[in-house]
Amino acid sequence: MMAAKKVFSMTLVKYILSFSLIFSIPLLIMGGLMYKNMVMNVKKEIEAANMDKLQQVKEAVEGQMKVLQHIAAKISYDPRLTSYMVRNDIYTAKEAITELDRYKESSGIIDDLFLFFRGDSTIYSSRGLTSLATFLDRYYKFENWGSDTFIQDINGTPRPIMRPSEKVEINNYEEKRYLTYVVPIPFNQDVPFSTVLFMINETLLTNLFEHVLGEKSGSVFILDENKKLLATKSKKTSLVFREVADSLHNIQDTGVYNFRINGEEQSVVYLRSELNGWSYVVSMPTSQFLARVVETKTLLFYVLLSLTSVGLTLIILLSNRQYKPIRGLMQYIQHNWSGEAEKSTKNELELIHDTLVTTFDSNQQLREQVDAQLPVLRERFLTDLLKGSFKSKEELQKNPFYQEFIASDASYIVMLLAMEKERGEDGQRAVFTGSTQLSFAGGEAYAVELIHEGTLALVVVMNEGNDIHHKVQSFAKELHKSLEDKQGVQATIGIGTPCAEPEQIGISFIEASAAMEYKMKAGVGSIIFFEDIMALQEHAFYYSVEEQVRFMQSLKQGNETVAHEALAAMLQSIYDKSVSILLVRCMCFDIINAVFKTISQMNVGDYSHRIRGLLEFQSLQELENRLTELVSEICGAVQSLNENKNMALRDDIVQFVHEHFRNYDLGLDQVAVRFHLSASSLSRYFKEQMGSNFTEYISDLRIEEVKRELLQTNKSIQAIIQDVGYEDISQFRRKFKKLEGVTPAQYRSLYTKNSQ
Structure with a gap:
């Protein structure tokens, strides 16, 4: 995958x-x-x-034509080549022939040069003179220039004529291709008296543009002003002029053109002379032209x-x-995200986006849950301190809240606040508005609500210093006055003795509870120190009154460990004293009486027969064994009674939640007010009793109700979600899919089909 x-x-x-x-x-x-x-x-x-x-070819050809015209002009003005001088005698005729030969040598493209006097029957050349008939019949037989046309042209042409290249038979045995340039002389006269014929060897002329093709195949054409072929030069090609002529018919401007000729792309370079109207054309395959x-x-x-x-x-x-x-x-994501990523058809970025959104939402909910649970966890830590659940400092230090509450070189003391009944719950919640912590000169106080005792416990952390009693007393008076002035609440405050180690806070709590017992004597609204009680009663007993108070108070709270420790301390005190048997029995009866009074106050059952059995002890060891057994039994009964109270309160809270969970505004604060508890205490209590926090429990109820209505009703999904107390429909859909793996609509469709 x-x-x-x-x-x-x-x-x-x-x-x-x-x-x-x-x-x-x-x-x-x-x-x-x-x-x-x-x-x-x-x-x-x-x-x-x-x-x-091509321009060079044009210039070369035009240069040669100018040379020929210049020769013709010179001949027309040469006195030795006049009709009179040529015909005068043999000597002058011979000079004329020599002169014609000299003129022929003036140009490299002239094979022969002829002078004809119009109306005459003789024609002169560099080699001599001959009759026209002999010239045309023996010396030069033109392929396309007949005798009559020839005679007519040399006698009557008013302007120069360039005849196209044609095959000429010379002396009846040799053939060459010649261009014949017929020039009437003298120039620019209405009636010329003679004509000059230049026999131009086509090969000598076409050699002028040999370099145009180079090593490439193609053809070069020279056309007259009527675009008729005058001369051509081909190389490595069978292309002839007539195959190109149709393409050239519409060309007027100089340039390069592309034509398809005989099924092959040909590039044609066209150049027209402004001097004589001749055209110069190069045609070669485009593949070579554009090689x-x-x-x-x-x-x-x-x-x-x-x-x-x-x-x-x-x-x-x-x-x-x-x-x-x-x-x-x-x-x-694929390895750690519940398998959904692997099945998804979304691309990676969309899937990562959805995963991040889902994770952020989950983390947001988790952060909210953690933030909501922090007060609960703090109260749980404080409650465990008060109950003496931590047996050693090492165990205490493992708790994450240790560093937050415990300070080095500090003293700890517990204060209990009991409010008057009319304003008790409100006053109890008002002690710390928005916080469970109070600062005062010399220390900090952390509050925790004791649900069943109906009191508020303050764990006071005193900074290093002297006169702890005075600082605690000042803080207690300040707190007492603040509650009375601002909230109109009368509070009785019981204060234990300071301890140096945090794991001994439970003992200070028992002492504060014992001090609170003297509210009947001191009166409502009093501040009672455990130390003051001990000072009043210490002279009446041979063993420590403090231990007796701790013993009785630990029994009431069901704290078996502290009860056994206090009982052992009292009995050890009796063991250690050297007094009469009568006084020993009196002290033992006093301990039995303390147990009896404590049982009577707690209403945990009828233990009268057990008390009578205690009175029959025969030795201190026997009394200690019986008391130890009875203490364990009583503490178990107290814990069971507290558990029954917890269950009753839990059932009432759960019933209330089940009746009102559809209310979208149902929250922890609303339920806490209903049951006269603070929100933090209710949150901690709910978590302990139900195993999940309040928000999760409400959410699970609503999810289950949605699932039930999806399968059993035809109501719209939006109506169902709103009816169970959700306002944010889209958030619920995401939450439902996360828990069930499908959307509400898919859940209804899937399970409805399965049930059918």
Whole structure:
């Protein structure tokens, strides 16, 4: 499962796609710029280079044509080549032939040069003179220029004519291709008197643009002003002019054009001369023409491919690095989160979000529960201190509240507050408004409500110093006056003796309880110190009155440990005294009487027969054994009685909660007021008796009621939730799904189908 998540994670895919998008934008921009700057520039360079080459061809051809025109002009003004001088005698004719030969050598593209005087039957060349008939029949037979047309052209053309390249048979045995340039002379005269013929070897002319093709295949064409072919040069191609002519028909402007000719892409470079209207054309396969462009594109492709590969590698590494914390969270969730994460179809971020929200809500509830339970736990700690539950300092130090309450070099003392009945509960809650702690000069006081005793106990921690009795007395008077002035409550305060160790606080509590017993004599609203009681009674007894008071008070509280310790101390005192048997028996009877009086006050059962059995003791050891057994029995009865009271109070509270749990405003404070308790005491009591805190118990009741109504009624889910006391519907839905694994709607659908 984890491997699949790791490979096919949609979140990882989204990371990769996001980084890829971010990477692709600059890559596309860079690729576009590179294409524009490299490919387009190379293409332009190729086109410009070929255009330059064609321009050079044009300039070379035009240069040669100007040379030919210049030769013709010079011939027209050369006195040695006038009709008169040529025809005068053999000598002048010979000079004329020599002069024509010199003019022929002036141009490298002229194979031969002829001078014809119009109306004559003879034609002159650098090699001599001959008749027209012999010239056309023997020396030069033109493939496409017939005799009549030839004679007509040389006698009547008013302007220069360039005849296209054609095959010419020379001397009846040799064939060459010639362009014939017919130039009437003299120039710019209405009636020329002679004509010059330049026989231009096509090969010599086309050699001028040999460099245009280079090593590439293709063709070069020279066209006249009517776009008829004058000369052509082909290399490694079978392409002929007629296959290109149709594509050139509509071309007017100089430039580079692409045509599909004979099923192949051809690049055509076209250049038109403004001088004579001739056109110069280069045609070659586009693949060769743009070979450098293809190479540049290939290079650019591999560069971009390399960049893309590197980029994708970095994207995957960065995405995986970014996804690593999410993967760790997912693994933790899947291993530790109740299995729901593995079944979820949500992506990781949504699942983590929902998990965090759920965790936060749960932690919020937990924090609220902990905050609500802190006062309860503090009271429990204080209650255990008062009951003497901690047998040693090591056991006490393990408690988390030890550092909060216990101070080094401090003295501890317990005070009990009993309120008048009319205002008792309100006054008891008013001692510490909003807090269970009071500060005073010399120490701190921590309060805990004793539910069954109907009193409030204060554990007083006295800082290091002298005159503890005076400080405690001042604090008690200040507290007494504050309750009377601000709350109108009369309080009786019983105060135990100070102790140096926190585990002895239980003894001070028993002493404070004993002091409270003297309220009948001291009166309501009195402040009674256990030490003062002992001072009044110490002279009447041979054993410690303090131990007797502790013994009686521990019996009332059911504290078996302290009761046994106090009983053993009193009997040991009798053992140690050297007095008469009569006085020993009197002291023993006094202890028996104290037990009898205590039992009578507590109403825990009829122990009269056990008391009579005690009076028949024959030795102190026998009395101690019987008293020890009876003390254990009485303490057990007291604890059972307290438990019965707890159960009765618990049943009343539970019944009240069950009757009112649908009220959305039902809370701890409301129930505490109903049963005359403080909220913190009720919270602690409820937790002890029910095993869960008050909020959890109410929530469980409401959940169960919702489940019942979902299955047994047709009410809407929202109405059901509101009817059981929830105002926040969405919060309840989340809580229900967390507890049951499904939503309320799914629960109704699932279990209704199963029941059918």
